Amino acid sequence: xxxxxxxxxxxxxxxxxxxxxxxxxxxxxxxxxxxxxxxxxxxxxxxxxxxxxxxxxxxxxxxxxxxxxxxxxxxxxxxxxxxxxxxxxxxxxxxxxxxxxxxxxxxxxxxxxxxxxxxxxxxxxxxxxxxxxxxxxxxxxxxxxxxxxxxx
Numbered sequence: 001x002x003x004x005x006x007x008x009x010x011x012x013x014x015x016x017x018x019x020x021x022x023x024x025x026x027x028x029x030x031x032x033x034x035x036x037x038x039x040x041x042x043x044x045x046x047x048x049x050x051x052x053x054x055x056x057x058x059x060x061x062x063x064x065x066x067x068x069x070x071x072x073x074x075x076x077x078x079x080x081x082x083x084x085x086x087x088x089x090x091x092x093x094x095x096x097x098x099x100x101x102x103x104x105x106x107x108x109x110x111x112x113x114x115x116x117x118x119x120x121x122x123x124x125x126x127x128x129x130x131x132x133x134x135x136x137x138x139x140x141x142x143x144x145x146x147x148x149x150x151x152x
Contacts, residue, residue: 004115004129005112005114005115006110006114007111007114007132007136008110009136010106010109011106011107011140012104012106012107013105013106013107013144014103014104015104015105015147016100016103016104016105017070017071017105019147020105020107020143020147021070021071021073022070023147024073024096024098024143025069027041027042030042030050032146033139033145033146034053034139035054038053043064045067046064046067047063047064048064049062049063049064049085050075057082058082059082060077060081061078061083062076062086062091063076063085063086063087063091071097071099072096072098073095073096074093074094074095074096075093075094076093076094077094079123079126079132081123090117091113091117092114092132093112094109094111095110095111109136111136114128114129114132
């Protein structure tokens with residue numbers, strides 16, 4: 001069976017880069033666009049952890065790899081291993097890149113490393129390549145919705 005290794009998706013958000021960065025990295029917003037609505041703990045520095053709460057699927061301590069405000073956020077996500085800290089062998093690499101596009105922001109996400117990952121059979125449905133390929137448009141749509149709210 002051929003497994004794909006890399007997911008790449010891109011959207012344009014009608015908000016300036018600084019605003020999108022804030023929604024992408026602020027604990028209160030991350031809890032909304034990714035998780036259950038509660039603010040999540042984030043230690044926004046390389047080597048720090050961001051604890052993504054994926055509700056019934058578990059809490060995921062993601063290891064932050066790169067922070068270059070307001071343009072790049074990269075972290076490791078062990079989506080097949082709830083409650084385990086992400087490391088080089090149990091996780092995929094998620095890279096967000098924000099680029100100004102006139103008054104808007106082009107937000108690109110790349111998640112890679114699926115081919116090298118061992119995913120337990122019972123987690124394949126929520127942690128595999130197919131699941132994440134379907135999941136990112138919803139997550140990016142949520143992110144866009146919060147970033148485009150003028151009153152926030």
